[in-house]
Amino acid sequence: MTSSDHLLDLIQTTPEIELLLRSSFGFDIHRKYCGEGLRLASGAPLEVIAGEFSGGAYFLGAEQDGRRPVVFASSDGEAGLIADDLTEALEIIIGLEWRDCLSFSRGGDVEVMQNAAQHLKRDRERHNPDIGNEAAQVAAALSLRIMPVTDLIIRLHAAASKTEPDYVVTDDEGQAFNPPFG
Secondary structure: OOHHHHHHHHHHHOHHHHHHHHHHHOOEOOOOOOOOOOEEOOOOEOEEEEEOOOOOEEEEOOOEOOEOOEEEEOOOOEEEEEEOOHHHHHHHHHHOOHHHHHHOOOOOOHHHHHHHHHHHHHHHHHHOOOHHHHHHHHHHHHOOOOOOHHHHHHHHHHHHHOOOOOOOEEOOOOOEOEOOOO
16 A cells, blocks of 8 residues: 555545545545546556546556655646655645646746745635644644645645656647646
8 A cells, every 4th residue: 555545545534634625725535537538648547536626636646666646637728746745745735825826936936936825825814714723634634744835835846847748647639738837
């Protein structure tokens, strides 16, 4: 059993954590019908593990050195690597508005991502004043780390920068999704 399998089992068997991930962080393990027919441009398969409310999907790639990379594909046609394994992906997912940080990155400028992340953090806390407690509860239950936003941005940027060529997502017709940086 990989660490990804272990985490997914923990989420599935801990209803309050599954609910928080779904409702507060957009990671729904019961939404596995998203992203059907998607694969990597190399032809390697992707295993859908969760969906999110706007139609995007989270996938695990093939195991490499005991880790399975996590790829996200949006319903808007953007996709890419978000973390080297599910633990890192979940730390990013609970720690920041990662999709918006990528969208507002001006093509991958880490400094712009850092600035956007700070504004998005304040906005997130305004809309859900309990988000910090919810993140801490998920982190404790899944043995994740609560990391500073600046560190999470560096990690997210590094992963997304590795999307090409190994993690380019294609549809069932071979059409490549756009890279993750907006």
